Amino acid sequence: MTTQIAHLADLAGRVGEVLGVSDWITVDQARIDRFAEATGDHQWIHVDPVRAATGPFGVTVAHGFLTLSLLPWFFDHGFVVNDTRMGLNYGLNKVRFPAPVPVDSxxxxxxxxxxxxxxxxxxxxxxxxxxxxxxxxxxxxxxxSLTRRFV
Incomplete structure (x- = not known):
């Protein structure tokens, strides 16, 4: 369930706190294939289930950047600040991919x-x-993730 935060200004006193946890989303082969098509990244470990079956994970895995690209969906389903009229992605300070995302995760x-x-x-x-x-x-x-939110 998406956490509702009444006012953007309320966040000033919540530094260090967890603001919310998103719903679950499934990363299936169709999503992986669409991402490969959109980005031109057709590495076999992502898009060739037969070859990936003999690879290090035994199945295809999602692109790291596919996982990262789901951030807007996760944000929308993790917490909402009710009095903001818009938000902008301002950038990223640090990104790490500590573990793979096997298909259907x-x-x-x-x-x-x-x-x-x-x-x-x-x-x-x-x-x-x-x-x-x-x-x-x-x-x-x-x-x-750095975001700018406007009231």
Whole structure:
């Protein structure tokens, strides 16, 4: 269930806290194939199930950048700031992919607020997004995301 936060300004006092956890999403082969088509990354470990069966993971795995590209979906399903009219992706400070995402994995993200900085018309948020795979002990992606939200 998406966490509802009434006002952007309320986040100023929540630095260091978890803001929310997203719903689960399944990364199936069709999604992997569409990402490969969109990016031109047709590495066999992502798109060739027969060859991947003999590879290091025994199945195809999602592109790391596919996992990262799901951040907007995870944000939308993790927490909502009700009084913001728009948000912008401002960049990333650090991204790591500690573990693979085998085909048909279920993923979700947890969001921890690392910094809150007032800006003209809103605030800049530094949020640590930790993307986990159901049943796995290590996260599949940890990213520090900078967003700007406007009221």
């Amino acid at each position: 279920r993923l979700r993200a947890q969001f921890k607020l690392l910094a809150y900085e007032p800006i003209d018309g809103g605030a800049q948020l530094l949020v640590e997004a930790t993307i986990e795979r159901e049943g796995a002990s290590k996260p599949v992606c940890v990213a520090e």
